[in-house]
Amino acid sequence: MEFIVYLAGQIHDDWREKLIKKVEERNLPFTFVSPQTNHERSDNIGEDVLGKQPSNLYKDAAASSINNFRTEVLLQKADIVIALFGEEYRQWNTAMDVSTAISMNKPTIIIRPESLIHPLKELSSKANVTVETVEQALDVLAYIFD
Template sequence: MKLKVYLSGEIHSDWRTQIIEGCKRQELNITFSSAVTEHDASDAAGDGLGEESTSFWRDHKSAKVNAIRIKHAIESCDLAIIRFGEKYKQWNAAFDAGYCAALGKPYITLHDESLVHALKEVDGSAQAWAQNPEQIVNILKYLTTQA
């Protein structure tokens, strides 16, 4: 089975690389997609539409441009992995989880135990909760190799 997996959320650690490399080592038939993970590039996504006098409107335009990519990735994926990190609040990841839930797209949350209470509703709609990238790779291996 081939899967299309969307990787959403926290951009301050290498969790995406760990999952992608772990799946490569297992020779899993998976295609990955993601939002833009480089802060400056993401923040500048709407700059081609003209300069803004306030950061609010710059962020607003860039969020809308970024949403084109994210919407397409979520709608065309088979499964989303949604990572919540410790350092920052990932409101965008929570939104992605809600969008997946609304579309009936399965998703797995990835976060440590300290966020269980804060993410109880998000986890409640998820098909699984993982605490590390290795657990995600194990789930993806199961999904792609079991008859």
């Protein structure tokens, strides 16, 4: 049995690569997809597809529509969603991905530090599981096969 896991969350560090490596070390049958993690590509996709936009407002709107399309397609394909919230960045996109995943009835794991318990309480109450570390999320994934 192979599962597709959508990895939502901050794109400014290597948490995805660490999680994928640990999954491979445990020989677990997961395939991973994620939002566009190349920040420049994500910001410029609207103009790459539609051409130069008249202002940053239109540039962002064009990029958003294409990024949202990509995210929705991948979330629909996903069997499981893992969303990491860190302390350093405001992660509005991650919150939106989690809300979308929950509305699609996707099993969802939220990773967030203790300091974000209060600001993420509503999302955590809707998610299936909330943990504090990537390792704990991995243990939850592995438990599927126990």
